[in-house]
Amino acid sequence: MVEILPLGRFQLHQQRFEFKRLVPAFLSTYYKTLFAVLWIAAFVSVFLWQRNAVGVRFSFFRGAGSGRPMPRLRPFAFNLTDFGGVGDGVTLNTEAFERAVSAISKLGKRGGGQLNVPPGKWLTAPFNLTSHMTLFLAENAEILGIEDEKYWPLMPPLPSYGYGREHMGPRYGSLIHGQKLKDVVITGHNGTINGQGQSWWKKYRQKLLNNTRGPLLQIMWSSNIVITNITFRDSPFWTIHPYDCKNITIRNVTILAPIFEAPNTDGIDPGKYT
Incomplete structure (x- = not known):
């Protein structure tokens, strides 16, 4: 004898069957997802622990916050701001630097x-x-040299040349300069x-510079100088020029300039060493 189920009872049995079949599949997907999440969390935890173990700051967003604290050496x-410095890329901070150095x-x-x-x-x-x-430059701090050459002082030509490298007579000084100094550290x-x-290179090619x-x-003419952990970029001429110095250390620096159209932007040009 064949029992004929009413339509409603047949649908109920069918729904129960499909539910029982779907539960294992759902649980399988759930556990796979949970396992993946736990594995990723464990990996990130180990990664962060390793980064912290070597004292390196980790940030999901570069430049977020004020960066690493600056050590007292x-x-x-x-701080440059103590002397009126404004780091907006527009305000001229020459007087702030001069007051600080003084x-x-x-x-x-x-x-x-x-x-x-x-920063x-x-x-x-x-x-x-x-x-x-x-001189300590924080992470994301950038000292910008003003592009107008009228702000750059002239100084005598290098004694080793006896005349200007590109023109007779005086030459422009450097963005950061020091002479007859002792115990100077530039780091960060x-x-x-x-x-x-860029503006210097263009004027040089167009022969618009007189010095x-x-x-x-x-x-x-200085001694006991350390230059380390700094990036130098886009120098008007030579990048780092130590002249007739004693006990100078330059290490872990990055020097950047375009391969083309950046004439004479040598990295380190020491002069007169015995």
């Missing part, structure tokens, strides 16, 4: 001072360093010193 430390120059007998350049773009004309000074969390050399272009960083 001298008995006295200042304050540090009075601290030589007390161990010197440290000038911290915070931002700090436009400036050339300025001089002083003895017993640390790989901040950047940018000479904005030899200047380096990005020039240290002369």
Whole structure:
């Protein structure tokens, strides 16, 4: 005898059957997803632990926050903002740098001072360093050299040449300059010193300059100099020019310039060493 189920009972049995068949598939997908999430979480945890173990800051967004704190390497430390600096890429900060260097120059007998350049773009004309000074560029800090050459002072030609490298007579000074100094450190969390050399290169090719272009960083007749963990880019001329210095260390620096159309942007040009 064949039992004929009413239509409603048949649909109910069919739904129960399909539900029982779908439950294992659903649980299988659920556990697979849960396993994948747990595996990813474990991997990220191990990765972050390894990064922290070597003291490297990890951030999902580059530039978020103020970056790593700047260590204190001298008995006295200042921020460029303490002297009126504005890191907007437009405000000229030459006087702020000069005031900061002047304050540090009075601290030589007390161990010197440290000038911290915070994150931002700090436009400036050339300025001089002083003895017993640390210039520290934070992560995402960038010192920008002003492009108008009228702000760049002229100085005598290199003694080793006896005349201008590109023109007779005086030459332009460097963006950051120092001479007859002792105990100077230029370092940071790989901040950047940018000479904005594009306008200089163009004027050089068009023969619009009457004097030899200047380096990005020039240290002369000095001793006990350390330059490390800094990026230098787009120098008007030579990038780093130590001249007649003793006990100078340059390491872990990045020097950037276009392969073409950036004439004479040598990386490191030491002069007069015995």
